[in-house]
Amino acid sequence: MKKYYQIMKNTWDEMVTYRLNFSMWRFRNVLQLLTMYFLWYSVIPSNKSIFGYSHSLILTYILGTSILSSVVLSSRSYDIGDVINKGELSNFLLKPINFFYYLFAKDIGDKAMNIVFSFGELFLLFILLRPPFLIQTNPFYLVAFLIAICIAVILFFFFNLLLGFIGFWSPETWAPRFIFTILISFFAGGLFPLDILPAPIFALFKVIPLTYLLYFPLKIYLGQVQFVEIITGLIISTLWIFGMYKIIEAVWLKGLKVYTAQGM
Amino acid sequence: MTSQQAFLSRSGALIFIIGKILRFTFFFLFLILLGSRTKVIVGYSLWQMIFFYVTFNVVDTSAQFFLREVYRFRSYIVSGTFDYTLSKPFSPLFRSLFGGSDLTDLLIFVVSILFVFIASKNLPHVNFFGVVEYIFLLLNAFVIALAFHITTLSLGVLTTEVDNTIMVYRDVTQMGRVPVDVYQNPLRSLITFAVPVGIMMTFPAKAFMGLLSPWFVILSLCLGGAFLYFSLRFWQFSLLRYSSASS
């Protein structure tokens, strides 16, 4: 266990070394939040309700996804592809450490730092903007919310792993990641609540894993889902975790074969 | 921390283009989605919102196409290639700004102009003056973008920090995807004039739609010129500092 704590410590030290980069990253997050916040503020003014969302609901949603993305979508595992391509993966294979736990520990370190800052930023914004933020008090919803967040964190981690594994077969690891980032920005629910999509399209979204990164947990928080839907959603997302895990196992083994065959 | 990495192969380039097309299409569809339920957003119709977006896109892609070389600047500074550029008789500023243009960026730029044409067909009462003002303000927007990039280069010379500055530029200008009227004061004044995303993105589109008073047009052009002037002075200052530091 101590080794994972040391990994997190090292990750924080790294982030402090790159504090300018990190500050810029937080700044960009705030700008993104402001853009979406004001856009929705204008789209659904205080007396209206559109797409089933009132003024306060939509703003709670947007602010909520901002905090949530610092937990779910922050990661250090974007350079797995490079680690593989440069042959540095061998260093991990030679040590008595699990590569995946190592990566996950780095991610947790990153998320911890991001959450702290995200809360700080939102605290300031709350004072400046005084948004109509809904506080969920129902313990059932809160527990389900936390479970959904854990599932989301694991799902995103798995996505990153798979993207990184592309490095076993191609040096082109950044282009697919670029596309993935774009898909996330639109379809994880950070830009708009996914249920404003036309019903047939939304039905499709209910089965894909992206929906469960931001949209689903936040919907639970808002208390806008029925018990049945919550259970269904948790089951679907958990099935995705198992499915992706199996895929990751298979791809990893195949990838290692290729890696060692190429004399890395 | 890595900045935007160039693609390594043709297939990588293809994927990047697809990504950019997707990004545009998704936001476009998002606007349509919004428009399907709300007639009006801060007083603008759906097609007007679309027009604001495609205008933003033209300015954004034009800067990316012409000024692509700026993205390589950090490596030049760090590796010492910049010193070599300084020793040549050719203007180092010109050399650091232009020349890195990509065929893919050109493609995207041309397509975004096309979209402006298409969108403009759906706007009511467009007159000749509106079009003229639009073109001037678009050029002005490019001038401001140029001023931004020159300032970025100057900061790069002084601090070797380039990538973060560019990212900030991109993120701030992203706010211009929608008309700045959306934002509330004091943020709105800040990004209309101070930053000045509003002048770059919102004003040209407004002028096209006949919604901008001529005084604002003149003000914009003056501010654009002023930005360019100050950015050039800053560049000279940074060069002076740089050469006195290394000698």
Add this chain to the structure above:
Amino acid sequence: MGLVMAAISVSHLSKNYQTFQKDPGLVGSIKSLFSRKYETVKAVSDISFKINEGELVGFIGPNGAGKTTTLKCLSGLLYPTKGELSVLGFSPFKREKEFLKQISLVMGQKNQLWWDLPAVDTFLLNKEIYEVSDSDYKVTIDELSKLLDISEFIKIPVRKLSLGQRMKVELIAALIHRPKVLFLDEPTIGLDVVMQKNLREFIKEYNSRYKATIILTSHYMGDVEALCKRIIIIDHGKILFDGLLSDLVKKHAPYKLIKIIFKDFPNPQKLEGLGTVKHFEYPNLTLSVSAEKSNDSASFLLKNFSIEDIVIEDPQVEDVIRDVFTK
């Protein structure tokens, strides 16, 4: 009667790689999804050797000879196609935790240190990964820091260090857990003469102080001559020689070089039959004579010629090894 088990035991090891030819470009990639021409590369063919605890052995061979492949098999990175391996009683490819805690493989350019942090942060991480106790860690760091003289710069971010400094801290990071078996793949490559010397002394010291078993691959004869009593020559996946360096010289190069500086121009007829002329440019002459006759030849030369200076040298290890390869 106790049988001393060898620290490293390799028995009929073979390792083949499957590679396939891919046409360049996008079309090639798509084609390769459908049909592939596999080629079998025999990196290592049926090699066997045993190494005892505490030995320092040099693995020598040209590029592609199979040295690195053998090291990777021994460290568990690769699984053998055929044959049996045993390192410290473990089967390397199983990569058991107890096995990994006792070995270390150091490869040239593969950095393991966290780039933006001081080396000490990676040291601490390795300490935890290898479950080294606080006291052992302190002792090891103190000793190794002194040996390599790095105490001043372990607190500086790695990216700010020079190549030589980086090499040193990388080495220490690999030794935090005081591995019983150490594999060094081209450790002195890219280093200047001073650093090479430092590193060689360190390796020697490490071997003697901690009784670690060390296999070292290298191109540099300087490494081999300075460090290895025993060498294994490998080429095209096969072992050409396994034994003492001095035996190699005796067996394959039973000659000595006599280097002469003449005062007066020598009579070529008188020189005939003494030995093979390796190099002659008046007043310098290099003569190759058989080892047994070298002393007699030298005295003969001194008696019959007007000589400024005369020296008897051992053959260059490089030349000896080159001869072994070309045979």
